[in-house]
Amino acid sequence: MNKYEIVVIIHPDLDDEAIEQALGRIEGWVTESGGSIDNVDKWGKRRMSYEIQKQDEGIYYLLNVSMPPALISDLEKNLTILEPVIRYMIVAKNK
Amino acid sequence: MAEETHGSSRSNRSEQRPRRKYNTRYVRKPRFCQFCSDKTLAIDYKNTSLLRKFTTEEGKIKPRRQTGACAKHQRAVSREIKRARHIALLPFTGGTWEEKAR
Numbered sequence: 001m002n003k004y005e006i007v008v009i010i011h012p013d014l015d016d017e018a019i020e021q022a023l024g025r026i027e028g029w030v031t032e033s034g035g036s037i038d039n040v041d042k043w044g045k046r047r048m049s050y051e052i053q054k055q056d057e058g059i060y061y062l063l064n065v066s067m068p069p070a071l072i073s074d075l076e077k078n079l080t081i082l083e084p085v086i087r088y089m090i091v092a093k094n095k
Numbered sequence: 096m097a098e099e100t101h102g103s104s105r106s107n108r109s110e111q112r113p114r115r116k117y118n119t120r121y122v123r124k125p126r127f128c129q130f131c132s133d134k135t136l137a138i139d140y141k142n143t144s145l146l147r148k149f150t151t152e153e154g155k156i157k158p159r160r161q162t163g164a165c166a167k168h169q170r171a172v173s174r175e176i177k178r179a180r181h182i183a184l185l186p187f188t189g190g191t192w193e194e195k196a197r
Contacts, residue, residue: 007182009182009183048183048184049180049183049184049185049186049187050183050186050187052183058183060182062141087181087182087183089178089181089182091140091178
């Protein structure tokens, strides 16, 4: 089990329910692979430095996750498919 | 600085002039790596106000001769800037220009 930080940018036009659903799916994938979500930090709607998918704003979430490293690639594959997520980044946290 | 602005009147020093022309934005190198002297200062992609100091106005990463960071920390800074760029916390190009345009 390693610790990871996942930053997810969600489409700004979505309502709270759709955001909850998307985050629920991410949590589902993490727990399915035997990991756990330690903390969810909502940064809220932010103006992005450049446009992503024609949007200049995005809803940012930071997830602190511990997960087996072998299954990160699966999570990454799932995040690319997840429609509300316009950008994501997974960073390994070593300490 | 006063010498540089009057550079055009000194046409007899033609050898030095081309160099000076592009050297007007010279930034003095700090003597110590600030991350080595302050161990609590974490280089992190989330800390955009810190990383902004290590980019030029156009959004480029400043060279080591301007930032004064040691090799290890300069690598860390550039890595975190690239991470911040990926999630649109920092611009790839034209930081100030784009903010004005909006």
